Amino acid sequence: MTIAGRVPRRGRALSRLGIIRDGAVLVHEGTIAAVGTTAKLEKLAAARKAEKLDVGGRVILPGFVDSHTHLIHAASRAEEYELKIRGASYEEIARKGGGILNSVKKLRAATSEQLRRRANAALEIFAAHGTTTIEAKSGYGLDVASELKILSLHKELGAAQPIEIVSTFLGAHVVPPEFRAKAEGPSEYVKLLTDWLIPEVAANGLAEYCDVFCDRGAFSRAQSKQILAAGWENSLVPRLHAEQLTHTGATQLAVELGAASCDHLEQVNGTDIRALAKSNTVATLLPGCDFHLGLKQYAPARKLIDAGAIVGLATDYNPGTSPTASMPMVLSLACTQLRMTPAEAIVAATYNAAYSLGRHKRIGSIEVGKQADLAVFEVEDYREIPYYFGVNTCWLTLKSGRVIYAAI
Ligand SMILES: [Zn+2]
Numbered sequence: 003m004t005i006a007g008r009v010p011r012r013g014r015a016l017s018r019l020g021i022i023r024d025g026a027v028l029v030h031e032g033t034i035a036a037v038g039t040t041a042k043l044e045k046l047a048a049a050r051k052a053e054k055l056d057v058g059g060r061v062i063l064p065g066f067v068d069s070h071t072h073l074i075h076a077a078s079r080a081e082e083y084e085l086k087i088r089g090a091s092y093e094e095i096a097r098k099g100g101g102i103l104n105s106v107k108k109l110r111a112a113t114s115e116q117l118r119r120r121a122n123a124a125l126e127i128f129a130a131h132g133t134t135t136i137e138a139k140s141g142y143g144l145d146v147a148s149e150l151k152i153l154s155l156h157k158e159l160g161a162a163q164p165i166e167i168v169s170t171f172l173g174a175h176v177v178p179p180e181f182r183a184k185a186e187g188p189s190e191y192v193k194l195l196t197d198w199l200i201p202e203v204a205a206n207g208l209a210e211y212c213d214v215f216c217d218r219g220a221f222s223r224a225q226s227k228q229i230l231a232a233g234w235e236n237s238l239v240p241r242l243h244a245e246q247l248t249h250t251g252a253t254q255l256a257v258e259l260g261a262a263s264c265d266h267l268e269q270v271n272g273t274d275i276r277a278l279a280k281s282n283t284v285a286t287l288l289p290g291c292d293f294h295l296g297l298k299q300y301a302p303a304r305k306l307i308d309a310g311a312i313v314g315l316a317t318d319y320n321p322g323t324s325p326t327a328s329m330p331m332v333l334s335l336a337c338t339q340l341r342m343t344p345a346e347a348i349v350a351a352t353y354n355a356a357y358s359l360g361r362h363k364r365i366g367s368i369e370v371g372k373q374a375d376l377a378v379f380e381v382e383d384y385r386e387i388p389y390y391f392g393v394n395t396c397w398l399t400l401k402s403g404r405v406i407y408a409a410i
Pocket residue numbers: 070072243318320
């Protein structure tokens with residue numbers, strides 16, 4: 003399927019796949035030179051000279067664009083997984099020094115080499131599930147040196163391996179422990195972000211986006227506004243963790259600021275949905291998070307789609323709430339829990355996700371002139387990609403025309 007056409011996709015256009023039966027793609031120097039039926043492409047002189055890669059009737063789609071991940075972290079939080087199963091809530095664990103602060107402690111103690119090794123292993127798993135571009139957020143360092151260490155790794159890894167990495171500064175993940183002892187600590191930390199870290203990150207070209215975790219126990223709407231405004235002043239485009247655990251008004255803020263994306267949205271209300279529908283801010287849904295935490299309330303995807311919001315999907319790959327790099331698993335959850343159709347889920351995970359990262363002119367669909375980022379699945383019908391869950395049907399992944407994963 004090509005998913006060719008206009009983007010962003012809203013409402014009924016979200017399920018437009020552009021299926022070509024017995025299709026073929028001609029790639030020249032990493033770029034798509036022609037797309038059409040095999041019979042049509044075989045007539046092209048350039049195709050006759052080209053090296054052939056027969057995918058044997060399998061389904062080809064654009065490589066997944068995972069627009070929300072926390073790639074760099076030091077360790078899993080499997081011990082908290084068990085505590086949660088025994089009944090502790092995510093917020094209870096956080097109050098006892100677990101949660102994000104647990105990951106912060108481990109990241110600060112880790113060397114760049116340890117972090118690089120873990121991230122590289124994860125990037126191979128992303129590729130093995132058909133993902134060719136990811137967004138990656140900092141946010142487990144929360145001090146100047148550690149945040150810069152993470153962002154530098156984004157840059158380094160982006161250059162050293164094939165998956166494209168879009169870097170986001172999330173210094174405002176939570177208030178770090180050393181700023182929690184006194185009443186004015188949180189506002190001092192916000193000042194450190196706005197007056198020091200954000201300009202430093204921007205001056206060194208270490209991020210394109212600035213994100214804030216706006217929720218109870220993290221940052222208020224007013225603090226989020228201050229941080230994202232400082233980001234904007236330094237040319238860092240806002241993204242926002244919004245309405246995940248509680249309703250804070252973060253969605254309205256994201257729309258007001260012209261954020262590229264507003265993510266989570268489990269607690270959105272009707273006013274938020276209408277505001278998103280009128281905006282160009284992508285509503286990025288992260289069902290892996292609710293699944294892993296065992297939460298019953300998923301984001302109201304149907305209402306968002308029917309109202310005309312631009313819906314995207316991502317893994318939220320992170321050690322605390324969504325330890326998966328599998329977009330096919332996210333598609334399965336989108337179908338069964340968010341009631342999205344397989345076609346809607348695929349477009350949300352490719353073209354709309356590329357739009358949320360400002361890369362829709364280059365990736366997200368299979369069209370002439372675009373980068374040859376392709377994923378081939380060992381299925382006969384695209385609906386089988388989410389239908390088979392808990393197994394990986396990805397057969398081949400190509401980045402700029404080069405094979406980066408092969409199942410055999
Ligand atoms: Zn997140």
